[in-house]
Amino acid sequence: xxxxxxxxxxxxxxxxxxxxxxxxxxxxxxxxxxxxxxxxxxxxxxxxxxxxxxxxxxxxxxxxxxxxxxxxxxxxxxxxxxxxxxxxxxxxxxxxxxxxxxxxxxxxxxxxxxxxxxxxxxxxxxxxxxxxxxxxxxxxxxxxxxxxxxxxxxxxxxxxxxxxxxxxxxxxxxxxxxxxxxxxxxxxxxxxxxxxxxxxxxxxxxxxxxxxxxxxxxxxxxxxxxxxxxxxxxxxxxxxxxxxxxxxxxxxxxxxxxxxxxxxxxxxxxxxxxxxxxxxxxxxxxxxxxxxxxxxxxxxxxxxxxxxxx
Amino acid sequence: xxxxxxxxxxxxxxxxxxxxxxxxxxxxxxxxxxxxxxxxxxxxxxxxxxxxxxxxxxxxxxxxxxxxxxxxxxxxxxxxxxxxxxxxxxxxxxxxxxxxxxxxxxxxxxxxxxxxxxxxxxxxxxxxxxxxxxxxxxxxxxxxxxxxxxxxxxxxxxxxxxxxxxxxxxxxxxxxxxxxxxxxxxxxxxxxxxxxxxxxxxxxxxxxxxxxxxxxxxxxxxxxxxxxxxxxxxxxxxxxxxxxxxxxxxxxxxxxxxxxxxxxxxxxxxxxxxxxxxxxxxxxxxxxxxx
Numbered sequence: 001x002x003x004x005x006x007x008x009x010x011x012x013x014x015x016x017x018x019x020x021x022x023x024x025x026x027x028x029x030x031x032x033x034x035x036x037x038x039x040x041x042x043x044x045x046x047x048x049x050x051x052x053x054x055x056x057x058x059x060x061x062x063x064x065x066x067x068x069x070x071x072x073x074x075x076x077x078x079x080x081x082x083x084x085x086x087x088x089x090x091x092x093x094x095x096x097x098x099x100x101x102x103x104x105x106x107x108x109x110x111x112x113x114x115x116x117x118x119x120x121x122x123x124x125x126x127x128x129x130x131x132x133x134x135x136x137x138x139x140x141x142x143x144x145x146x147x148x149x150x151x152x153x154x155x156x157x158x159x160x161x162x163x164x165x166x167x168x169x170x171x172x173x174x175x176x177x178x179x180x181x182x183x184x185x186x187x188x189x190x191x192x193x194x195x196x197x198x199x200x201x202x203x204x205x206x207x208x209x210x211x212x213x214x215x216x217x218x219x220x221x222x223x224x225x226x227x228x229x230x231x232x233x234x235x236x237x238x239x240x241x242x243x244x245x246x247x248x249x250x251x252x253x254x255x256x257x258x259x260x261x262x263x264x265x266x267x268x269x270x271x272x273x274x275x276x277x278x279x280x281x282x283x284x285x286x287x288x289x290x291x292x293x294x295x296x297x298x299x300x301x302x303x304x305x306x307x308x309x310x
Numbered sequence: 311x312x313x314x315x316x317x318x319x320x321x322x323x324x325x326x327x328x329x330x331x332x333x334x335x336x337x338x339x340x341x342x343x344x345x346x347x348x349x350x351x352x353x354x355x356x357x358x359x360x361x362x363x364x365x366x367x368x369x370x371x372x373x374x375x376x377x378x379x380x381x382x383x384x385x386x387x388x389x390x391x392x393x394x395x396x397x398x399x400x401x402x403x404x405x406x407x408x409x410x411x412x413x414x415x416x417x418x419x420x421x422x423x424x425x426x427x428x429x430x431x432x433x434x435x436x437x438x439x440x441x442x443x444x445x446x447x448x449x450x451x452x453x454x455x456x457x458x459x460x461x462x463x464x465x466x467x468x469x470x471x472x473x474x475x476x477x478x479x480x481x482x483x484x485x486x487x488x489x490x491x492x493x494x495x496x497x498x499x500x501x502x503x504x505x506x507x508x509x510x511x512x513x514x515x516x517x518x519x520x521x522x523x524x525x526x527x528x529x530x531x532x533x534x535x536x537x538x539x540x541x542x543x544x545x546x547x548x549x550x551x552x553x554x555x556x557x558x559x560x561x562x563x564x565x566x567x568x569x570x571x572x573x574x575x576x577x578x579x580x581x582x583x584x585x586x587x588x589x590x591x592x593x594x595x596x597x598x599x600x601x
Contacts, residue, residue, distance in 0.1 A: 134580075280443075
């Protein structure tokens with residue numbers, strides 16, 4: 001304690017010596033290490049997709065892969081045109097979005113603008129439970145309940161069909177759309193709503209012409225993310241929509257998606273290094289790139305509304 | 311005045327109707343979501359009830375549906391749950407602490423970690439399965455064992471744990487940190503003794519929800535595990551079939567009794583997953599602090 005010996009009246013500045021605390025440094029290093037796990041995961045994903053996919057594209061030209069309209073990798077005369085799988089994937093995503101977007105937005109507007117606190121506190125956990133149902137159970141439900149129901153309603157659907165998978169997937173995505181859209185609407189300042197009311201607008205007008213437009217970037221982000229989830233969903237599609245890769249725009253028919261192909265093929269014991277084995281990675285890479293682009297768009301949109309209002 | 315009042319009256323009535331119509335539409339949206347959930351739960355329970363017996367918990371799967379059970383699959387799912395819990399929570403919480411308390415946002419590598427985690431959260435789970443197939447099962451030659459499945463599921467749910475823990479840490483007010491610093495605490499002391507204890511309810515909620523997702527996850531496991539018939543109790547380094555994968559395999563069998571068995575398995579899975587969700591909701595409501 002040097003300062004104790006300083007005579008009264010004499011001005012000194014005692015600068016504390018910067019002592020390195022090794023424990024603190026060690027902890028920080030450990031925490032940083034934990035944070036790098038996620039980066040390593042991404043690196044691992046990219047490597048595990050790109051390396052075998054490159055080998056695949058040495059045998060099959062990328063052009064044939066991306067434009068070919070016949071998918072028959074396991075046939076003797078193997079054909080590797082991914083277009084049927086992409087069409088199947090987009091069809092599932094399209095129909096499930098048709099269910100999830102309007103219904104999810106409706107739920108979001110209700111929770112954000114209409115429901116009282118008490119009601120919200122009951123409804124939100126139920127939505128979380130809907131989001132938590134394992135997809136294998138949803139797929140089973142689509143196959144054994146929704147498909148027979150559609151037939152009873154007079155729709156001429158195949159046993160495995162895109163429609164029932166899409167309907168169930170769409171309902172599963174309602175919580176995703178609702179919760180992200182509601183976040184965006186909650187970030188809209190009260191002033192905007194009050195301004196609307198002051199001009200004589202009613203609740204409907206304030207909700208649809210003030211709040212929704214003000215939160216639009218967040219709502220679109222929710223849509224994009226839900227669409228990306230639909231593209232990446234595996235089990236519902238694998239169980240209920242089938243594994244027949246064909247180009248069709250009729251949702252009553254059996255189709256195959258990229259995820260269903262990967263799941264069905266990866267399940268078996270295929271010899272490493274065979275072309276069938278490498279196919280998994282080529283399709284996986286296509287799937288990864290598609291969802292990556294959508295996710296980055298969604299992240300960018302969310303950041304935009306946060307910058308404006310928060 | 312009557313000439314003016316009439317159109318206003320009419321406009322008002324149209325307004326009322328439009329509002330009612332809109333509220334009806336919103337109600338319909340809620341009804342579809344909650345109605346489907348209710349029908350799904352009831353249908354699964356009704357279908358699976360006949361096979362939901364002791365045999366389901368004591369017997370291994372069999373080629374004869376009437377004799378089969380799901381004991382190895384149920385056990386494997388419990389093992390997976392515990393392994394994922396012990397791997398994902400420490401790594402996830404540590405990542406969250408680093409990002410919230412230590413990371414300097416100006417640095418490119420910290421921003422990279424952030425965007426990377428946001429993106430990983432939305433990568434399809436089957437892609438993680440491919441990673442597991444290439445690196446863990448075949449790359450380092452671990453094989454299709456419980457540990458390999460647990461490692462992959464840990465990576466799948468890690469972003470969820472990180473995001474939830476970050477939110478919980480962010481909710482701890484700065485005054486608490488400043489108070490501790492004022493008493494001479496070091497940075498780690500502040501984090502370990504003040505911030506983390508205050509953030510435990512939020513982190514617990516997020517971790518339980520992430521775990522419930524891991525338990526119900528099927529797609530990555532069909533890539534890295536899952537021999538169809540595992541007739542023995544699983545070990546950490548042994549072959550296994552998890553419950554969701556077992557359900558999937560049962561749904562593929564043509565014999566209708568297997569369909570009933572699938573529904574019975576689904577009931578068990580739903581009970582596990584939904585009770586974890588209920589626990590998470592309880593923890594959040596009971597221990598939430600208002601600062």
